Amino acid sequence: xxxxxxxxEPVENDPIADPPPLEEELVAYLDGELDAQAERRIxxxxxxxxxxxxxxxxxxxxxxxxxxxxxxxxxxxxxxxTLEMVAVEAEEEVRQVTAExxxxxxxxxxxxxxxxxxxxxxxxxxxxxLRPDPNRQLLEDLPVLENLDQYEQVGDIQFLEMLREAHLFxxxxxxxx
Amino acid sequence: MIxxxxxxxxxxxxxxxxxxxxxxxxxxxxxxxxxxxYQRRLVTVLEHQLGSRxxxxxxxxxxxxRVYRAxxxxxxxxxxSTWLFTIANNGALNALRNRSRRREVSLELRQSGLSxxxxxxxxxxxxxxxxxxxxxxxxxxxxxxxxALESLNERQRMAVLLSKFEEMSYADIAEAMELSPxxxxxxxxxxxxNLREVLEAYVQRGELPSPRGDDPSPDPS
Numbered sequence: 001x002x003x004x005x006x007x008x009e010p011v012e013n014d015p016i017a018d019p020p021p022l023e024e025e026l027v028a029y030l031d032g033e034l035d036a037q038a039e040r041r042i043x044x045x046x047x048x049x050x051x052x053x054x055x056x057x058x059x060x061x062x063x064x065x066x067x068x069x070x071x072x073x074x075x076x077x078x079x080x081x082t083l084e085m086v087a088v089e090a091e092e093e094v095r096q097v098t099a100e101x102x103x104x105x106x107x108x109x110x111x112x113x114x115x116x117x118x119x120x121x122x123x124x125x126x127x128x129x130l131r132p133d134p135n136r137q138l139l140e141d142l143p144v145l146e147n148l149d150q151y152e153q154v155g156d157i158q159f160l161e162m163l164r165e166a167h168l169f170x171x172x173x174x175x176x177x
Numbered sequence: 178m179i180x181x182x183x184x185x186x187x188x189x190x191x192x193x194x195x196x197x198x199x200x201x202x203x204x205x206x207x208x209x210x211x212x213x214x215y216q217r218r219l220v221t222v223l224e225h226q227l228g229s230r231x232x233x234x235x236x237x238x239x240x241x242x243r244v245y246r247a248x249x250x251x252x253x254x255x256x257x258s259t260w261l262f263t264i265a266n267n268g269a270l271n272a273l274r275n276r277s278r279r280r281e282v283s284l285e286l287r288q289s290g291l292s293x294x295x296x297x298x299x300x301x302x303x304x305x306x307x308x309x310x311x312x313x314x315x316x317x318x319x320x321x322x323x324x325a326l327e328s329l330n331e332r333q334r335m336a337v338l339l340s341k342f343e344e345m346s347y348a349d350i351a352e353a354m355e356l357s358p359x360x361x362x363x364x365x366x367x368x369x370x371n372l373r374e375v376l377e378a379y380v381q382r383g384e385l386p387s388p389r390g391d392d393p394s395p396d397p398s
Contacts, residue, residue, distance in 0.1 A: 027362075027366040028347075061373075085238055
C-alpha cells in the first residue's frame, strides 16, 4: 500500500512487493484469522486512524466485487458424462482382472501340482527309509547260504561251533560265522 | 498433514469422508453423491483459475476420475474437500504450465505486434470513453473483476478462489496448496492488495493496471 508508512522487505520472484505487515493484518482481520490480541490491536488502530479505516474499506469492497464472478452452472450432461467416464474406468478394471484370471489359475494349478509332487517324494523317502528291508537279512545270511550244503553234511552244531572258535571259517567267509 | 488423532476423528466429523470410505468399499451411489455435491464447486474454482469453462469441466472430470482411481488406497487424513482441492490445484497448475509452454509462440507473435492488445487494454479501450462518473454495469464489473483475477499469479489466484468460494480457512488452503499457513497469509494478503489496486484504480479513475499474468515462480512468500 503506497499510503502506509510501514516498511517491508521486497520478496524475490514477485514483481509486486510484499504488502506491509499492516495490510497483511487487515486482510487476516477481515478473514477472521487473527487471535484475540491481534484483533484488539487492529480494532484500536481502526478507531484511531481514518487512513487505516479507508484501507480496510477498500480491501473489503474489492473482495465483495469478486461475488460478481458468480458460481458455475453445471448441468446434468456434465454429471452424466463424468459418471460415464468413471463407469468406463470401472469396466476397464474389471476387464483387466478378468484377463488376469486364467494366468492366476495356471499359477495356482502349477503350485498345486508342485505341492502334490513334493508330498509324493516325501512319502516315498519316508517309506524307503523306515520300512524293514527283506533283502538285508538275505545279505547277512549269504555266507551261510553259499556253504549251506557243506554245513548240512556235518550235522552237528556243536562241532561247527568248535571249528568257528578255532577260526577255521575266517579264511572262507571273512565274517566269522 | 494433520495429527493422527484428528485423522481418526475426521470420518466422524466430515460426512464426505464417510461417503469416500463407502466409495472405497465399492459403493457407486456414494461416488455419484460426491460428484453431485462437488461438481459445481469444483468447476467454479477451476473456471476462474483457468479462465475457460470448457477447460475447467475437462479438468474437473479428470479430478473426479483421479478420486475414483485413488479410492482403494484412500485413507482419511483431512477433510474431503481439502483432499479434493489438493488434487484440483495440482491438476490446474500442471494445466497452466502446459498451456504457458504452448503459448510461447503466440506470445512472441503478440509482442511483435501481430496479435491483439492485452485483454485489460481492450476492456479499457471499450469502456473508458466516458470516465468521469464511473457507473459500471454488472457485465462490465464482472469482466473487470475477471481480468483483475487473471492479473494475479496462479497461486495467488487459487488462494483467493479457495478463500472466496470455498470459504476455506488459511490452514485448509495451506493443506490444499501444500504450503504453510504463514505463506498462505502472505499470499492472500498480497493477492488482495493487488486486487484492490487494480479494481479501485479502475472503479475510481478508469486507470489501466499494469498487466501481470501467471507467475510460475515456486516461492510463495
